[in-house]
Amino acid sequence: MSRVAVIGVGQSTFVRSYPGSIRELAFEAYSEAMKDANIQNSDVDATVMCSAPEYDKQRSPAGVVAEYLGLNPQPTFYVETLCSSSSTGLKLAYSLVASGLHDCVMVLGFQIMSQLTSNESQERMGRGADIQWESTFGTMMPAYYALHAQAHFARYGTKPEDLANIRVKSATYGVLNDRAVYRKPVAHEDFLDPQKMGGPVASPLRVGDCCANADGSSCIIVANEEKAKRFCKKPVWILGVGAASASVNMVGRESLSGLAVGIEAGKQAYKMAGITPKHIDVAEVHDCFTIAEMMAIENLGFAEAGGGPELVRAKETYKEGSIPVNIDGGLLSKGHPIGATGGSQVRTIVRQLRDEADNIQVKDPMFGLVHNIGGVGLYGSVTIFGRE
Amino acid sequence: MSRVAVIGVGQSTFVRSYPGSIRELAFEAYSEAMKDANIQNSDVDATVMCSAPEYDKQRSPAGVVAEYLGLNPQPTFYVETLCSSSSTGLKLAYSLVASGLHDCVMVLGFQIMSQLTSNESQERMGRGADIQWESTFGTMMPAYYALHAQAHFARYGTKPEDLANIRVKSATYGVLNDRAVYRKPVAHEDFLDPQKMGGPVASPLRVGDCCANADGSSCIIVANEEKAKRFCKKPVWILGVGAASASVNMVGRESLSGLAVGIEAGKQAYKMAGITPKHIDVAEVHDCFTIAEMMAIENLGFAEAGGGPELVRAKETYKEGSIPVNIDGGLLSKGHPIGATGGSQVRTIVRQLRDEADNIQVKDPMFGLVHNIGGVGLYGSVTIFGRE
Amino acid sequence: MAKDKDVRFSKFGTVSFTGVTQVNDFIDYLEQGKIMGTVCKDCGQKFFPPRAQCYKSLSSNMDWFEVTGKGKLVSFSTLRYGPTGFTDELPYTIALVDYGDYKVFGRIDPAVSNPDDSLKVGMEMAAKPAKTSNGQLTYVFQPA
């Protein structure tokens, strides 16, 4: 299989409410990535547009965004796997290049969630599960992750404080990230205050266990070996891609104390890259909720099943630890603009592997990993990157 | 590049109103394709789900459909390019196989358009263009194609009767297709009756120039050379894939008398397959409107620009002609269930190349072509198939 | 079991998002006090929620079976926020129960007091037909 590299990355600032349209927001990530790769539109052979379609009235946004960015007549298409859309887009870009169909492909993720009214937003939230068999019970994302937390608690003795540890770590780095929505420090005491992080959401999850919606965009440009070497001084190679699905309905799940899609996608990615969890120097994992990061740590093999709380407690997931996780602040601090999320994770890892991560730079990383989940473990993507 | 073949095809009957949900409708195409390929779910390494998302309340339908069909834990994702979604899905399936990531991939297209109320449906129609700059004027699909017809008329002297010729040909074959929505013969006289085909829609297009909405599903299974030869007696090879985009806004179009995406995607596909339009023995082209088929005939090189009306008049696009086009009745007869349309076109061509096309079989075809357009020339896909 | 198009299924749940499915008979059974799944006549696979078609047998040759007896509580959560249309019922507790051959997802009977304290993962539960606060059809779990 021919090699494929990331040659450009970009991201808008993630904000509560973007004062513009999706095309204008997409431009922000696009222009950063194009400057980063130092290429022209004519060098881009195809674009993959990633978002969740329910948050904007524009139908088929791929066309509108491609036109705005001057990316006609190259092919473009829209891809969606909920919160992992741009990681799915990256896998497709990889395959379009590795197959020889294209030399250079752009993956653009975007989401504006703030322009719906609160009512419209709540209505869409209600349709996030199987609308025939589960949405009818009044389910929501936090409640589904809460079911997983409850199961993890019951099976391994995990405590709410173990989850709070994850949020405290996240905030430590959110403070440093000027692209993040939430930039205040968080202390354990804040979880004792029901007006702050301690407010109940869906037992056992509290306000501090949940990330916020955001508006944002991300852009990743990949190329084949020849173009990567021509365009780019520090290509970051895609070494492993894994992806999996699970049943939407909870009735189809073997267990709720982990996400099967994370385990399966991870296995595929490690196998393809020819490495093991121990080789990973820095990771971005999908932390829409604290319990999601806890499960990711275990599902990816950074800890044994049930060993996550101890790893977190020992601060091994901090920048100085054995496996730094989400040291850009994660979704808990950055916010979670669905379609843009995976691309933002990729950008963080690429910058780490180029030694360009500024105040969060890990020392000489060789391998980085991105773990991105769509829905409540419905879709899972794991991508492994390496430097020359 | 390694070879990729179609090893199974399936399609539901296209109907005005399907008495079930999208998962149940998807099953119909899936089960036909699985029986056709004679494989198990465990042989399918990934699925690509194709539709337009606005017509069903289920968010992220890829997950729901994959679960229902028992296609977990294999990866699945949703792809959309409006009416060409399943052709885009086929290109992605091709790349996932040709890249070596997967051995066998399923492309499932589905659409239920009948479950929206008439008001909801009209509202979505209004958002089909750029919602900022064109939908605000009250545009609709027929009106955009009408602009193209008007431009074709002005440039080449084309007449309404030239378009009616296309509908009459379509109906000749629709009568024979038991999967089609519209199965009555159409005569030129019907266009003189404003209560029938002659009713004005958007000048110069009339009722008879437009296809109908439909509910339907389609399924295409592709595999690499080794699996194709193991599973399948008559693999049909994908020889060329082309895809292009154009501006959504009409202001970005060079000309309205043809579709630039059709020309560009065709060029790419012919080049990759190493053949010319003269080699094509049978074609399915995107005929959501009669003018769309007229432009396709010219844009694909079956006739010169402006030469379409004469080719059609001479009946060269009938089964016995030099280039049979849409002899399964096309969208004008079959109906147009957006996400399923491309897969249905592919099924027709695959059956032709296997000599299994029954009452519409062309004699010993070597090469077949599928041309599928999304939006009003916003997205274009051309795929060329060949037999052993 | 394909039916003419009907919207019986819109009677299911506090808010219904879909009315048309080939397993609409589920609603009639629920009205009769029975929670029903389907079982494939060709391969014996049980499905809950019910399906009209079996991907193992590529057929729609299905029978109904009744969900009876007890299952084990896999997990549960009490919601303090809810989507549009459900907020009047807050707080409510959702749960997943494992019957062995299949699992069932739904809500805990609102008559169960202090569910976060009284429920334990692993305890035995039984499902029974019920009405929602706005008179729609549903089923609930009770400790068994």
Added chain:
Amino acid sequence: MAKDKDVRFSKFGTVSFTGVTQVNDFIDYLEQGKIMGTVCKDCGQKFFPPRAQCYKSLSSNMDWFEVTGKGKLVSFSTLRYGPTGFTDELPYTIALVDYGDYKVFGRIDPAVSNPDDSLKVGMEMAAKPAKTSNGQLTYVFQPA
């Protein structure tokens, strides 16, 4: 030209589907009787409809320019059916007009009688600000 979030753009068109864009000043100009596009200060590219950012220069360094003079009618169509919200205005005629450096899409002035007979592809047209039947902002084309 980025603005604080506002919804001025929702004044545009018989039905508006979007209110928030970085080219909301287009609305103020239209209220002043001017149809405006944008031109990139870095590369000189003209954009109609206006854009806040230029993909050629990767910048948002834009000026406004006014759409004036005549263009050529590229095509037109008279609609007998319309989407929700537009049906009261039926029949109406949409058109594309080529100004050379850019094109403009919109409707023919409803004062033009028998547009299908009186209009010809290639004839000269001019755009002018107007109100829709429900008092929203728009512009229309007239033979020039």
